[in-house]
Amino acid sequence: MRSILLVVLLGLLASTASAQQSSVTGTWLTASGKAQVRIAPCPDPKSGAICSVIVGLIEPRGPDGTVVAPDVATDWRNTDPALHSRKVLGMPLIWGFKKTSDPNAFEEGQIYNGENGKTYNANISLQPDGKLRLRGYVGAPMFGETQLWTRVN
Secondary structure (H helix, E strand, O other): OHHHHHHHHHHHHHHHHHHHHOOOOEEEEOOOOOEEEEEEEOOOHHHOOEEEEEEEEOOOEOOOOOEOOHHHOEOOOOOOHHHOOOEOOOOEEEEOOEEOOOOOEEEEEEEEEOOOOEEEEEEEEEOOOOOEEEEEEOOOOOOEEEEEEEEOO
């Protein structure tokens, strides 16, 4: 009886892990390797289908180029001077995405690039190899840049 229960429990855990691996939700390492981003359904549906916040930073730098502690890193590159003192940890990174017919592809959203302080239109999709493909663009998707993010968990 105990072994049957253990097998059932392990099967449930494996199916949950498998579902997590086949979804855009979770924590991702950005292409630059400088930030970890958690993607989840938006808490407010008016903000879109999926949203994200920065949950980890790898050797963040201040305005003078020196490494600073992650919990004191600010958004000093933002094009809006009023946001220069905003903490990077917990900062929104993606929002406004619409669902597509593919449950792991989202379009017409926004992505903030903390490395240059600008916001771009974007599309996101989970690739067959498990990487997250983000296409940031100005105007039309053909005028943009693609990044691949790697799942952290």
